[in-house]
Amino acid sequence: MSECRKIKNYTTKVPASKTASEIQEMLARHGASKVMTEYDGGGSPIGICFEISGKTFRLPVRVGAVGRLLDEQGVSSSPERAEMVAWRNVKDWIAAQIAMIEIGQVGIDEVMLPYMVDAYGHTLYESMPNLLLEGFDNE
Numbered sequence: 700m701s702e703c704r705k706i707k708n709y710t711t712k713v714p715a716s717k718t719a720s721e722i723q724e725m726l727a728r729h730g731a732s733k734v735m736t737e738y739d740g741g742g743s744p745i746g747i748c749f750e751i752s753g754k755t756f757r758l759p760v761r762v763g764a765v766g767r768l769l770d771e772q773g774v775s776s777s778p779e780r781a782e783m784v785a786w787r788n789v790k791d792w793i794a795a796q797i798a799m800i801e802i803g804q805v806g807i808d809e810v811m812l813p814y815m816v817d818a819y820g821h822t823l824y825e826s827m828p829n830l831l832l833e834g835f836d837n838e
Contacts, residue, residue: 706765708787709774715760718786719744722793726751729797743782747789748816751807755816758793760785 723734726749737746737757748757765788766781774780796810808815813824 703772705772705774706768706784706788707791708784709769709772711783711787713783713787715744715782715786718783718790719747722747722786722790725790725794725797729800744786754808756811756814757816757822758789758814760789 719736723736726734726747729751731749731751733748733750733755735748736744737748739745743762744760745762746757746759748755750756760782762778762782762785765785766776766778769776769781769784796805799805799810800807813822815823817823817826
């Protein structure tokens with residue numbers, strides 16, 4: 700029987716705050732005019748917001764989901780470890796999307812569309828259930 704593959708970056712020791720800073724620098728180097736880290740009420744980073752070409756995007760960092768996965772995979776986890784792993788994976792995902800944009804495979808809107816923020820502060824992904832329901836009501 701093969702061992703279950705572990706979530707990427709599960710061994711990281713890089714603090715979430717350092718990774719958030721690395722993400723901010725990476726986005727700024729690639730055209731972001733504004734970059735902000737979002738925090739929960741307890742001071743833990745929970746997401747990254749940025750503006751590129753006049754469009755605002757907000758990516759969540761779902762630490763709880765990562766913590767549950769680490770537990771399921773039998774990895775010794777704590778809220779701090781889950782936070783570090785979650786942020787490292789978001790950083791890697793953003794780096795991969797930037798690479799795809801740079802080589803002309805996709806545009807920023809293609810890869811970031813679910814995370815685009817509307818005038819009410821909701822991402823397109825968050826708005827989709829309401830948009831889909833409204834669309835069916837009109838038929």
